[in-house]
Structure formats: structure tokens, C-alpha cells
Amino acid sequence: MSKKRFTAKQLARIETRIRLVQAVNRMLYVCMAVAFGLMITAFAVPQKKEYEKLQAKLNATREREAETLARKDHKRIELQALREDPVYLEVQARDRLNYYREGERVLRFDTNR
Numbered sequence: 820m821s822k823k824r825f826t827a828k829q830l831a832r833i834e835t836r837i838r839l840v841q842a843v844n845r846m847l848y849v850c851m852a853v854a855f856g857l858m859i860t861a862f863a864v865p866q867k868k869e870y871e872k873l874q875a876k877l878n879a880t881r882e883r884e885a886e887t888l889a890r891k892d893h894k895r896i897e898l899q900a901l902r903e904d905p906v907y908l909e910v911q912a913r914d915r916l917n918y919y920r921e922g923e924r925v926l927r928f929d930t931n932r
Contacts, residue, residue, distance in 0.1 A: 825833070900907040912918075919925045 901911065
């Protein structure tokens, strides 16, 4: 078998084609990488928005929980004072029933404003 021999002109053409194919391959790899990156970003953006919504909802729930626990603690302390502290019980009863002693001045502040 004889080997096929190429002329210099034919070798130059083959090398040019190989370089062209290599350049096209590089461009395709870059395009695929960019497309893959864009696809990942397209899927991540809605999830990030949903995460932010859920995070805001969680923060609001935690704030409501803290307020509820503070009110519960306040009511527990008030109940304990009503059961164990006769002075506090007297003050609360006099305030609710609008009683006062002779010579005593009672100042009321409107807290509804």
C-alpha cells in the first residue's frame, strides 16, 4: 500500500479547515456555557423572590409571636399581683369603680389618643 501524499497547498487548506472547525467549536462551547448560565439564573430568580416573600412572612410571624408572649407575660404578672398583693388589688378596684378617699386627688390621663 502506498501512502497518499499531500502537496503543501492541500496541507495548508486542511490546516485552515481544522483551525476553522476548532474556532467554531470554541464559540459553541462559549455559547453553551452562557446559555447554561442564563438557564440557571432564569430558574433561580423566581425561587429567590419566593424565598424573600417567605422570609418576610416568617419575620412578621416572629414579631407577632414576640408581642403575644410579652402580653402573656404581662397578664401573668398582673394575675400574680392581683392574687398576692393587696395594695395592687385595692388600686385596681378603686380605679375600676371610680372610688377615692376624702381629700385625695385623682388624676386621670386619656390613653386612647
